[in-house]
Amino acid sequence: MASVERAVVVLVAMAVVHLSNAAVYKVGDSAGWTTIGNVDYKQWAAPKNFQLGDVIRFEYNAQFHNVMRVTHAMYKSCNTSKPLATYTSGNDSITIIARGHHFFFCGVPGHCQNGQKVDINVPRNLSTAPTPSALVSPLVPAATVPAPSLNKAAALNDLKGHGGSAMLQLAMTVVALLVSASA
Ligand SMILES: *[C@@H]1O[C@H](CO)[C@@H](O)[C@H](O)[C@H]1NC(C)=O
Ligand SMILES: *[C@@H]1O[C@H](CO)[C@@H](O)[C@H](O)[C@H]1NC(C)=O
Numbered sequence: 001m002a003s004v005e006r007a008v009v010v011l012v013a014m015a016v017v018h019l020s021n022a023a024v025y026k027v028g029d030s031a032g033w034t035t036i037g038n039v040d041y042k043q044w045a046a047p048k049n050f051q052l053g054d055v056i057r058f059e060y061n062a063q064f065h066n067v068m069r070v071t072h073a074m075y076k077s078c079n080t081s082k083p084l085a086t087y088t089s090g091n092d093s094i095t096i097i098a099r100g101h102h103f104f105f106c107g108v109p110g111h112c113q114n115g116q117k118v119d120i121n122v123p124r125n126l127s128t129a130p131t132p133s134a135l136v137s138p139l140v141p142a143a144t145v146p147a148p149s150l151n152k153a154a155a156l157n158d159l160k161g162h163g164g165s166a167m168l169q170l171a172m173t174v175v176a177l178l179v180s181a182s183a
C-alpha cells in the first residue's frame with residue numbers, strides 16, 4: 001500500500017514538473033549569493049515574474065555564507081534566531097510552491113544588514129490572464145453566467161494563462177494529502 005502511494009506521489013511530482021514550465025533563477029545572476037560587490041538583491045528580484053514551481057537557486061561559498069528562510073518580521077529586522085529553514089550546501093535549489101512572499105537572508109552575522117537578503121514574491125492575484133473574455137465567452141453566454149460558474153471560468157483562465165498553475169496547485173494538494181496519509 002505504501003509503495004502504491006509512493007508511486008502515485010512520483011507520478012504526480014512528474015506531472016507537476018511537466019505542467020509548470022518552471023524557470024530556474026540563480027539569485028544575483030553571475031555574482032551569486034554574496035556580500036562582495038554590494039549586489040542589490042531587491043533590484044535583482046524586482047523585474048522578475050516569479051511563478052509557482054519556479055526554482056530559486058542560491059550559489060555561494062558555504063564557508064562564508066548560508067541561506068535562511070524567515071518570516072517578514074525577521075526579514076525586516078535581520079533576526080536570525082528562529083529561521084523557518086536553513087540551507088548550507090553552497091548550491092541550494094528551492095522550489096516555490098506557494099503564492100505570496102518568500103523571505104530569505106544570509107544568517108552569518110552582519111550579512112543581512114549588509115544587504116544579503118532577498119524577497120521572492122509570487123503575486124496572489126490571478127487577474128493577469130491576457131484575454132479573459134475571449135477565452136470564456138464561447139463557453140457560456142455572459143448574461144447567463146451565475147456566480148459559481150465565474151469561479152470555474154477564473155480557474156480555467158488561470159490554467160490557460162499561467163502554464164497550468166491551477167493544475168499545479170491541485171497536484172500539490174494531492175501530494176500533501178498523500179504524504180500526510182502515509183505519515
Ligand atoms: C528575534 O526573533 C525571536 C523569535 O521570533 C524573538 O523571540 C526575539 O525577541 C527577536 N529578537 C530581536 C532582537 O528582535
Ligand atoms: C548547482 O546545481 C545545479 C543543478 O542543481 C548545477 O547545474 C550547477 O552547475 C551547480 N552549481 C555549482 C556552482 O556547482
Ligand SMILES: *[C@@H]1O[C@H](CO)[C@@H](O)[C@H](O)[C@H]1NC(C)=O
Nearest residue numbers: 049123124125126127128129
Ligand atoms: C495584480 O496583478 C497585476 C499584474 O501583475 C498588478 O499590476 C496588480 O497590482 C496586482 N494587484 C494586486 C492587488 O496585487
Ligand SMILES: [Cu+2]
Nearest residue numbers: 065106108111
Ligand atoms: Cu553571507
